[in-house]
Amino acid sequence: MVKEKTLKPSKELPLGFVDRKEKELLIRDFVISNIKEVMIKYGFQYLETPSFEYTDSIGKFLPDKDRPGEGVFSFKDENKWLSLRYDLTAPLARYVAKNYLEIPKPFKRYQLGTVWRNEKPGPGRYREFLQFDADYVGTKNLQADAELCVLISEILEKCGLDKADYIVKISSRKFTDKLFEQLKITSQDQISTTLRALDKTDRLGWEEVKKLLGEGRKDKSGDYTKGANLKNDQIKIIEDALKNKTPNSEDVEEIIKIFQAYNFKNYQFDPSVIRGLEYYTGPIFEVNLNFEVKNLKGKTIQFGSIGGGGRYDNLINNFGNLDCPATGISIGLDRFVFALMQKKDFKIKSTRPVIICVFDKNKIKEYIEILSNLRNSNISSEIYPGEGKLKKQMEYANKIGSPAVILYGDDEIKSGKVTLKNLETGNESSIKIEDLANEIRKLL
RNA sequence: GCAGCUGUAGCUCAGUUGGUUAGAGCACUAGUUUGUGGAACUAGGGGUCGGUGGUUCGAGCCCACCCAGCUGUACCA
Numbered sequence: 001m002v003k004e005k006t007l008k009p010s011k012e013l014p015l016g017f018v019d020r021k022e023k024e025l026l027i028r029d030f031v032i033s034n035i036k037e038v039m040i041k042y043g044f045q046y047l048e049t050p051s052f053e054y055t056d057s058i059g060k061f062l063p064d065k066d067r068p069g070e071g072v073f074s075f076k077d078e079n080k081w082l083s084l085r086y087d088l089t090a091p092l093a094r095y096v097a098k099n100y101l102e103i104p105k106p107f108k109r110y111q112l113g114t115v116w117r118n119e120k121p122g123p124g125r126y127r128e129f130l131q132f133d134a135d136y137v138g139t140k141n142l143q144a145d146a147e148l149c150v151l152i153s154e155i156l157e158k159c160g161l162d163k164a165d166y167i168v169k170i171s172s173r174k175f176t177d178k179l180f181e182q183l184k185i186t187s188q189d190q191i192s193t194t195l196r197a198l199d200k201t202d203r204l205g206w207e208e209v210k211k212l213l214g215e216g217r218k219d220k221s222g223d224y225t226k227g228a229n230l231k232n233d234q235i236k237i238i239e240d241a242l243k244n245k246t247p248n249s250e251d252v253e254e255i256i257k258i259f260q261a262y263n264f265k266n267y268q269f270d271p272s273v274i275r276g277l278e279y280y281t282g283p284i285f286e287v288n289l290n291f292e293v294k295n296l297k298g299k300t301i302q303f304g305s306i307g308g309g310g311r312y313d314n315l316i317n318n319f320g321n322l323d324c325p326a327t328g329i330s331i332g333l334d335r336f337v338f339a340l341m342q343k344k345d346f347k348i349k350s351t352r353p354v355i356i357c358v359f360d361k362n363k364i365k366e367y368i369e370i371l372s373n374l375r376n377s378n379i380s381s382e383i384y385p386g387e388g389k390l391k392k393q394m395e396y397a398n399k400i401g402s403p404a405v406i407l408y409g410d411d412e413i414k415s416g417k418v419t420l421k422n423l424e425t426g427n428e429s430s431i432k433i434e435d436l437a438n439e440i441r442k443l444l
Numbered sequence: 445g446c447a448g449c450u451g452u453a454g455c456u457c458a459g460u461u462g463g464u465u466a467g468a469g470c471a472c473u474a475g476u477u478u479g480u481g482g483a484a485c486u487a488g489g490g491g492u493c494g495g496u497g498g499u500u501c502g503a504g505c506c507c508a509c510c511c512a513g514c515u516g517u518a519c520c521a
Binding site for chain 1: 445446447448449454477478479480481482512513514515516517518519520521
């Protein structure tokens with residue numbers, strides 16, 4: 001008989017997806033609770049929309065609209081294309097359009113949710129991640145834009161960042177619009193290429209960007225990128241405009257005034273902040289971290305932005321004749337958590353249970369008594385859930401990071417006390433059962 | 445998409461100019477210790493050498509194609 005090849009299910013994860021462990025999740029929870037507190041304080045409503053939307057509801061403004069664009073995960077359901085949301089702004093626009101008459105105007109809402117992007121993942125960038133998004137809908141008042149920046153900074157500081165750890169960069173689409181007018185560039189193609197090139201200033205540096213503005217650039221791998229074909233004098237004008245760190249743009253000036261009223265100083269006007277192409281219509285912002293972050297291989301990396309946003313006065317109008325200006329900001333929470341885990345002095349309390357070791361299965365009643373006592377005192381605890389000798393139980397406790405182990409065998413039963421072993425120091429002490437909870441609390 | 449690099453044990457990797465039964469460290473299991481983890485020692489399990497085809501007496505190693513991953517780059521609402 002021929003041996004059939006057994007089909008084993010793959011234990012590998014799809015490209016760009018990851019398992020996330022407790023330490024990361026606890027920090028994420030901590031960040032989320034800070035976000036919620038701040039958002040309530042600033043008067044935002046909490047909203048949740050579904051993971052799937054009709055593709056055209058969230059993709060209408062995409063260049064190719066017949067088929068779900070590259071970049072989204074989609075499937076066809078009853079002849080209609082559905083896509084997993086790729087951000088929280090597009091679903092918000094859909095929500096606002098759908099409920100336009102009922103919602104208050106302006107409408108302030110925040111949302112936390114997983115988003116998916118069907119694209120090539122990079123270091124620290126996945127195809128599934130958690131996003132936080134806050135938006136002001138239905139107002140042109142730049143106070144909204146300013147407040148988004150202030151609020152983000154409050155969240156970051158609440159999570160333990162110092163002022164030196166981050167900066168909010170701001171610019172405006174109006175700044176670049178003016179620049180193109182001055183340069184007499186009208187070709188949409190050239191404008192796009194130029195904007196994309198400028199967007200890379202942070203990562204590549206001005207000298208490389210210059211090549212992209214001109215003929216083109218060859219990267220490290222030898223790959224060649226075509227440039228915007230600007231003339232040298234045009235490039236010079238751009239260079240000068242970027243050097244000039246005063247915002248030649250009314251909206252940015254007004255926002256800065258509001259920042260001053262808030263006594264918010266941790267911002268910087270940076271005309272190289274571009275963020276995407278069509279979508280934004282006015283002020284744009286980006287949040288950057290300044291502290292050192294290492295990648296999984298221990299190499300220090302340039303972490304870049306953890307989020308950003310801007311004003312999108314025409315997006316909601318795509319759903320019909322709704323003149324509804326809006327502005328918003330998003331943070332990639334997993335990326336932020338990844339960085340936060342590495343910040344010096346950042347500690348999160350983990351809560352691993354104390355283990356009650358099992359010497360004799362017939363003594364289960366006594367063990368449960370001790371256990372109930374601890375759990376009633378709100379101490380994380382468990383009776384060793386497996387089977388095996390004490391050695392194995394100790395190994396288990398050690399491996400899960402348990403702070404202590406409780407021994408209650410024949411010797412203890414005779415003396416009427418339990419042995420509490422501190423797993424960090426290895427010290428053992430004999431404790432009366434009624435004092436156990438208090439003694440353990442001292443270790444935690 | 446384009447380009448470069450890399451695929452050998454759960455993980456990190458070694459493997460001579462092609463030559464018997466493919467190695468190490470970590471991890472795992474058992475024991476040294478029938479009531480004691482993190483250290484040490486001993487023993488053990490674990491591999492279609494990414495896949496397919498080819499060259500060869502003989503392929504982890506050479507060739508071709510495919511697949512996957514990494515890095516850069518492009519696109520990115």
